Amino acid sequence: MSMNSQGRASRADNIPGNADSIETFTGHRGLEQQEKLIFEVGDPSRTGVDFADPGKFDPAFGGLERHAPIGLPGLSEPEAVRHYSRLSRKNYAIDMGMYPLGSCTMKHNPRLNEKMARVPGLADVHPLQPQSTVQGSLRLMQELAHWLKTLTGMPAVAMSPKAGAHGELCGLMAIRAALEARGNARKTVLVPESAHGTNPATAALCGYGVKAIPADSRGRVDLAAFEAELNEDAAAVMITNPNTCGLFENEIAKLADAVHDAGALFYCDGANFNAIVGRVRPGDLGVDAMHINLHKTFSTPHGGGGPGSGPVVFSEALAPFAPLPYVVEENGAFKIKEHPDADDTALGRLTAFHGQMGMFIRALAYMMSHGSDGLRQVAEDAVLNANYVMASLKDVMTPSFDGPCMHECLFDDRFLKGTGVETLDFAKAMIDEGFHPMTMYFPLVVHGAMLIEPTETESKDSIDTFIGMMRSLTRAAKSGDTARFSGAPYLAPLQRLDETRAARNPVLRWTPPEQRAAAE
Amino acid sequence: MRYLPHTDADRREMLAKIGIKSVDDLFCDVPEKARLKDLVDLPLHAGELEIDRYFRGLGEENTQAGAVPFFVGCGAYRHHVPASVDHLIQRGEFLTSYTPYQPEISQGTLQSLFEFQTQVAQLTGMEVANASMYDGSTGCAEAVLMARRVTRRKKALISGGLHAHYISVARTETKHTDDELISFAPKPAAPGDDIDALIAAVDGDTACVVMQNPDFFGHVHDLRPLADAVRAAGGLLIVVVTEVISMGAIMSPGEMGADIVVCEGQSIGNGLNFGGPYLGLFACKQKYIRHMPGRLCGETVDATGARGYVLTLSTREQHIRREKATSNICTNSGLCALAFTIHMSLLGEAGLRRVAAINHKKTLELKARLADVPGVKILNEAFFNEITAVLPKAAEPVVEALAAKDILAGVPASRLYPGDPDLENLLILAATEMVTSEDIAALVEALKGELA
Numbered sequence: 001m002s003m004n005s006q007g008r009a010s011r012a013d014n015i016p017g018n019a020d021s022i023e024t025f026t027g028h029r030g031l032e033q034q035e036k037l038i039f040e041v042g043d044p045s046r047t048g049v050d051f052a053d054p055g056k057f058d059p060a061f062g063g064l065e066r067h068a069p070i071g072l073p074g075l076s077e078p079e080a081v082r083h084y085s086r087l088s089r090k091n092y093a094i095d096m097g098m099y100p101l102g103s104c105t106m107k108h109n110p111r112l113n114e115k116m117a118r119v120p121g122l123a124d125v126h127p128l129q130p131q132s133t134v135q136g137s138l139r140l141m142q143e144l145a146h147w148l149k150t151l152t153g154m155p156a157v158a159m160s161p162k163a164g165a166h167g168e169l170c171g172l173m174a175i176r177a178a179l180e181a182r183g184n185a186r187k188t189v190l191v192p193e194s195a196h197g198t199n200p201a202t203a204a205l206c207g208y209g210v211k212a213i214p215a216d217s218r219g220r221v222d223l224a225a226f227e228a229e230l231n232e233d234a235a236a237v238m239i240t241n242p243n244t245c246g247l248f249e250n251e252i253a254k255l256a257d258a259v260h261d262a263g264a265l266f267y268c269d270g271a272n273f274n275a276i277v278g279r280v281r282p283g284d285l286g287v288d289a290m291h292i293n294l295h296k297t298f299s300t301p302h303g304g305g306g307p308g309s310g311p312v313v314f315s316e317a318l319a320p321f322a323p324l325p326y327v328v329e330e331n332g333a334f335k336i337k338e339h340p341d342a343d344d345t346a347l348g349r350l351t352a353f354h355g356q357m358g359m360f361i362r363a364l365a366y367m368m369s370h371g372s373d374g375l376r377q378v379a380e381d382a383v384l385n386a387n388y389v390m391a392s393l394k395d396v397m398t399p400s401f402d403g404p405c406m407h408e409c410l411f412d413d414r415f416l417k418g419t420g421v422e423t424l425d426f427a428k429a430m431i432d433e434g435f436h437p438m439t440m441y442f443p444l445v446v447h448g449a450m451l452i453e454p455t456e457t458e459s460k461d462s463i464d465t466f467i468g469m470m471r472s473l474t475r476a477a478k479s480g481d482t483a484r485f486s487g488a489p490y491l492a493p494l495q496r497l498d499e500t501r502a503a504r505n506p507v508l509r510w511t512p513p514e515q516r517a518a519a520e
Numbered sequence: 521m522r523y524l525p526h527t528d529a530d531r532r533e534m535l536a537k538i539g540i541k542s543v544d545d546l547f548c549d550v551p552e553k554a555r556l557k558d559l560v561d562l563p564l565h566a567g568e569l570e571i572d573r574y575f576r577g578l579g580e581e582n583t584q585a586g587a588v589p590f591f592v593g594c595g596a597y598r599h600h601v602p603a604s605v606d607h608l609i610q611r612g613e614f615l616t617s618y619t620p621y622q623p624e625i626s627q628g629t630l631q632s633l634f635e636f637q638t639q640v641a642q643l644t645g646m647e648v649a650n651a652s653m654y655d656g657s658t659g660c661a662e663a664v665l666m667a668r669r670v671t672r673r674k675k676a677l678i679s680g681g682l683h684a685h686y687i688s689v690a691r692t693e694t695k696h697t698d699d700e701l702i703s704f705a706p707k708p709a710a711p712g713d714d715i716d717a718l719i720a721a722v723d724g725d726t727a728c729v730v731m732q733n734p735d736f737f738g739h740v741h742d743l744r745p746l747a748d749a750v751r752a753a754g755g756l757l758i759v760v761v762t763e764v765i766s767m768g769a770i771m772s773p774g775e776m777g778a779d780i781v782v783c784e785g786q787s788i789g790n791g792l793n794f795g796g797p798y799l800g801l802f803a804c805k806q807k808y809i810r811h812m813p814g815r816l817c818g819e820t821v822d823a824t825g826a827r828g829y830v831l832t833l834s835t836r837e838q839h840i841r842r843e844k845a846t847s848n849i850c851t852n853s854g855l856c857a858l859a860f861t862i863h864m865s866l867l868g869e870a871g872l873r874r875v876a877a878i879n880h881k882k883t884l885e886l887k888a889r890l891a892d893v894p895g896v897k898i899l900n901e902a903f904f905n906e907i908t909a910v911l912p913k914a915a916e917p918v919v920e921a922l923a924a925k926d927i928l929a930g931v932p933a934s935r936l937y938p939g940d941p942d943l944e945n946l947l948i949l950a951a952t953e954m955v956t957s958e959d960i961a962a963l964v965e966a967l968k969g970e971l972a
Contacts, residue, residue, distance in 0.1 A: 048602065054878045062902025063902075064902070070767075077604055087631055088613035090627035092617060094612070116571065119578075120584050137582055165849055205697070357796050371562065376560075428624070
């Protein structure tokens with residue numbers, strides 16, 4: 001046995017077989033610790049918060065006191081900190097490694113943004129305080145609006161939408177309102193097959209039928225099919241640009257002209273704005289409305305699924321139909337317009353207050369940190385990285401389309417043909433290699449899609465490691481090493497989960513064991 | 521630029537691998553006229569120091585709630601959040617993870633969502649809850665749409681005590697559906713009349729009745745007679761709670777017969793943040809889960825039989841159903857839900873009940889002290905932590921005058937109901953555990969001066 005300077009063993013001489021064969025007594029495996037639900041460890045009489053006892057007094061609840069047990073266990077602070085720290089360690093995160101999820105723009109989340117969002121003068125402010133007492137917050141919203149309008153080349157922006165899909169709803173509602181003001185709301189919205197699922201769902205919520213437009217062999221909107229559907233019933237087209245195949249719609253100007261000539265309006269899904277920020281302004285492409293996912297392009301954290309933020313920029317044609325509330329500047333003071341005037345064409349409210357202020361702060365801190373020069377570099381590095389990945393993998397995987405891509409590169413599963421390995425298995429094997437999988441089976445226009453978006457915040461070294469890993473997995477798949485894939489992941493906190501069972505017999509909450517037994 | 525790792529040498533090597541000379545070649549698909557040659561007209565990049573200075577400067581232009589006597593509520597409340605909550609949600613594994621679509625490496629998020637769903641169900645007295653909505657107002661609109669799907673009826677009756685902004689949001693969201701929203705006039709001086717009017721209006725075409733409790737003016741209602749009437753007519757009772765701490769003291773909506781409960785969950789775990797991000801809670805009866813909007817986390821097992829959690833029932837969602845999805849919503853309020861869960865775990869039932877009791881006791885004190893102000897009348901008999909005062913003159917200028925003296929006295933009803941002469945003199949005040957007796961004394965003195 002070798003010793004270190006303190007005389008402790010630094011290396012075991014006899015390792016009993018491989019690590020997998022070691023059964024532990026606790027169920028923990030070193031740093032990988034099992035953690036029960038709080039309902040199994042907490043106690044309703046325990047608390048991690050100290051408040052002075054208010055004593056006995058007569059409440060004025062109209063006889064509606066809550067007497068029955070609520071059934072909420074409590075934890076002391078050390079227990080709570082340990083519980084959630086242990087849970088956190090079962091998550092993959094950008095902080096831990098590359099997150100090549102196409103269409104999701106999983107870039108680094110700067111910590112300065114978190115710090116700024118917690119400046120007390122900005123965080124500890126109520127949305128219904130007198131407007132004279134929130135001039136700093138209103139100025140901040142105006143400043144962010146200015147950056148968004150300048151970067152997109154659009155004259156107006158609605159700040160209140162809570163997420164990308166909420167922004168889509170805002171944009172399409174404004175389009176409908178504008179068309180109604182012209183006398184005819186029309187009937188259909190044209191949506192390419194490669195679109196995010198939220199696009200058709202939004203169109204339906206706005207009372208429109210959806211016409212799916214196929215992609216052509218180059219991964220772009222099929223212009224002929226598009227023009228064939230573009231008639232007097234068409235209210236709008238919703239196009240993602242760069243599209244979800246990672247390609248710039250090079251006929252975009254022609255598309256926009258055709259849309260406008262037909263009396264329709266052009267909604268652009270701005271999910272992929274990261275590819276062009278500072279280099280291309282959507283306003284120069286004929287766009288009438290576009291949402292911007294602040295949690296993608298402008299780095300606000302995804303937080304395990306929200307909160308997002310989806311401001312929508314508008315063309316002159318749609319600006320009068322932006323929702324309430326909005327900020328205006330009058331004689332050097334800022335006001336938030338919360339109610340419509342008599343002849344106002346503004347949409348109503350989309351949310352109770354003014355939007356995702358906490359996200360506005362983070363996004364503006366991000367933008368100001370980069371500046372006009374840094375943001376342009378963001379787009380260039382994001383596109384460079386994706387093309388570098390494509391160039392480095394195209395001899396072993398199958399790119400779906402020729403030519404340069406934008407910020408993400410799309411492969412399909414032709415390279416796996418005959419290997420017995422499917423896209424899903426391949427992705428799960430990436431987990432064992434320490435990477436989050438890329439986006440799979442989306443977009444729907446190619447078979448077994450694998451959409452890789454490295455983002456600009458990955459170093460060359462990190463991308464090279466990723467490329468090496470992908471080449472190795474590709475080689476393993478082709479050499480018949482199927483066991484590596486079929487049960488993967490083997491090395492994650494859990495192995496593959498039974499999603500069918502979860503959907504067939506939904507268990508959406510913890511139930512006390514005795515109740516559970518009684519129900520079965 | 522501190523967030524961009526590449527050196528120029530890196531970029532050159534990568535361009536060489538791709539086989540091009542300049543990154544401009546990668547933008548060849550962009551129409552020539554749309555390629556920006558120059559930088560956009562915005563400032564150049566800035567260091568942490570400059571950014572820090574700028575944002576602190578903006579903060580100084582605001583009146584920070586915690587720096588002054590503060591009585592503002594109406595759908596967002598200032599509460600104490602334990603220090604460990606913000607520390608834990610900033611762990612990078614939570615903060616910088618994506619939606620948990622890869623459950624094998626997302627159990628941290630998923631298990632905490634499962635805990636969240638259970639806590640929300642317990643708190644609201646309902647059977648199940650989803651993984652959260654954007655906020656209370658959007659959740660409320662989604663509940664109206666859900667009631668339509670469940671009952672296949674179009675008519676929604678909306679209480680005059682529902683937050684006016686929530687009514688606006690529901691109107692916007694149903695603008696292009698053929699749902700019929702009938703909202704009743706607010707009756708802050710006669711809270712019982714609101715429920716009577718709703719009961720009288722419920723009929724066989726009613727999809728749902730939407731009722732807030734405590735209502736916008738602070739009144740606490742017994743919802744059981746309303747629930748009976750709605751059930752008898754085959755509709756659904758949607759109960760909205762904008763102050764979730766109230767459920768630590770007052771009978772839950774579930775116990776009073778709600779079918780769907782929607783809450784603004786901000787009070788637990790989340791700061792004021794000038795209105796967002798907030799946290800919508802959405803709970804209902806088990807039998808309606810397939811009509812529910814939003815993400816759901818469910819229990820299952822992995823390949824070895826170990827317990828684990830996944831996002832489930834995604835066939836309701838847009839990824840699969842596209843234009844036939846139950847809603848277009850594609851996200852939840854993940855990190856705000858985590859903050860809620862951690863804070864709720866720290867409170868536990870004992871802590872929740874105690875903080876609720878303190879809120880109520882403070883409000884009793886506020887009510888008693890305001891009654892001493894000549895000309896002021898308080899409308900509430902049954903309430904939690906919010907009350908409505910009738911001033912002898914218009915409330916809005918009084919609030920402005922007090923704000924100029926660094927007292928944030930509450931929300932004038934006219935902020936939400938401009939031009940309504942019946943509501944012009946109403947001031948709505950909230951008192952949470954953050955309010956001190958000194959704050960109340962300062963408010964009362966200033967109010968006396970202003971109304972004298």
